[in-house]
Amino acid sequence: MGVGIEVTNLNAWYGTNHTLQDIDLNIPANHATALIGPSGCGKSTFVRCLNRMHETNPIARVTGTVLIGGLDIYADAKPVEIRRRVGMVFQRPNPFPTMSIYDNVAAGLKLNGYSNHHVLDEIVEKSLKNSALWEEVKDDLKKKSGASLSGGQQQRLCIARALAVDPEVLLMDEPASALDPVSTSKIEDLIFQLKSQYTIVIVTHNMQQAARVAEKTGFFLNGRMVEFDSTHKIFTNPSDKRTEDYITGRFG
């Protein structure tokens, strides 16, 4: 089951560029939360701060507090531990091309020394079913490479890979922006199904997508969070003028 995320006074930098400024945010457990905003507004940086991927860039820096299920991830944990609990799906599908479909899904577990084949088989099947890919790949799990799948299938494979380690939070950084409309709707259906079991944070360029899948939506602009509320309120009756301008297409 998922856990909630409490962000207090989060600031992030790339070199001298202050990309996130004083973010305060409470993300509810077992719901989908969408983050919208124009390019470069900091929404991707924000999700990358939630699993400490931001700091893998040598010039990046973060201050503030992020509690995931009550655990202060910057003060009381190592990045490696955090990333085992917080799964991530990237903008471009990035399966491991040298591994079979099976090994792609099992990668996270094998990395952590898991080698019980019966359990691995079960987890791989369950994860692929959860990511709605099982029916399409079950016959060549160990025969085909992860790179032999189509773009949409690759992205669902990456979701399965993230789900296999049973994360408490699933971060998705524009997971459908590199995909065709059919694959996009499959990913959206998937998010809809998964959000009862996982806390999902999805960054998206596509406002309709946010409206379709998320209960809560946050609007980012120039490194600040302008508004955070229920998706319905954001899209029908936003309290901030800038949010209204953005969702009505006046800029961005």
Next chain:
Amino acid sequence: MVIAQVPEIRFNQSQLLTEPALPGEQPSEQPAQQEASAIRAYLLSRGNSALADRGFHWLMVLCALSIFGIVVLIATELVVRSRIAWGAFGLDFFYKAFIDTYTGKPIYWDPVNGHFSALPFLYGTLVSSFLALLLAVPLAIGVAVFLTEMCPNWLRAPLAFLTELLAAIPSVIYGLWAVFVLVPLLKEYVNPVLIKGLGWTGFFADDNPTGLGFLTAGVILAIMILPIISSLTREVMIAVPHSQREAVLALGATRWEMIRMGVLRNARIGIVGAVILGLGRALGETMAVAMVIGNSPQIQRSLLANGSTMSAVIANEFAEASSDLHLSALMELGLALFIVTIIVNAFARMLVWMVTRGTPSSVH
């Protein structure tokens, strides 16, 4: 002005469409030319360069064919000039040795009495080269991993430059350095330890006090092939997309796990290629090896024993070969080296095929 120019251009275009200039024909002879703008007149005066283009084509074909020519010339020369030895020994040259009737010991190479066998040189070439790979490959991959994944920025350029610089040093300099530095070093400090600790394996026998031998040759070869393997490995590692590293990190990998699963695994085909290139260089390397291997045509289990390689014996004896048979035997060794190189490369390609067949080689 603009209106005045339009009909001119139109006129020229229609003229070009209806009457394309034939190759070699002087466009300036055409009446329309007088009305054309200066630039168009210039362009039309250039002709269509068909002749030059054809000339260029054949020049390049000639360049490409010269490669085949060189290979064929070398192979024929080696075959023709090794005929005497081939006639005298046949295939025995590669796997048999003359057995001395008094001592019962094999005599591999005795120019005075006309006994020639390639065996000790084949053995020496293979042993020293594989020893070099054994030492160089882990080191080279380590260097490449450090340079691409963990090196601080200020150190990266100088270190990469130094590694590549190693490749530019002439091999005779390596040989000299080996004779004056490496040999005493191994003799004084390394060999005694090996003899004491691993002497029981038979690979490190205490019967050669010179410090020369297979191990010394292997070490100097390892240093010589290090830059080529590490710089190529580094290039293929850099080519691994950043998204692969992030994918592994996001699963909760440590840095080493990220390098193993996200980088080395994706780069492995290129790394095998780099190792092949290193092996190719090690097999053919002559001068430095000739200076430190001891040049004694014998087959010994001990890596500390003297030996010789195919290229070393050719370099050492070619100028003073005493008989036609001797010269021909050296030629046949050259031919054998040629063939061994081809076999090793074929084997390595097979290895690449075995590594890659399970997964379609898709790079993104």
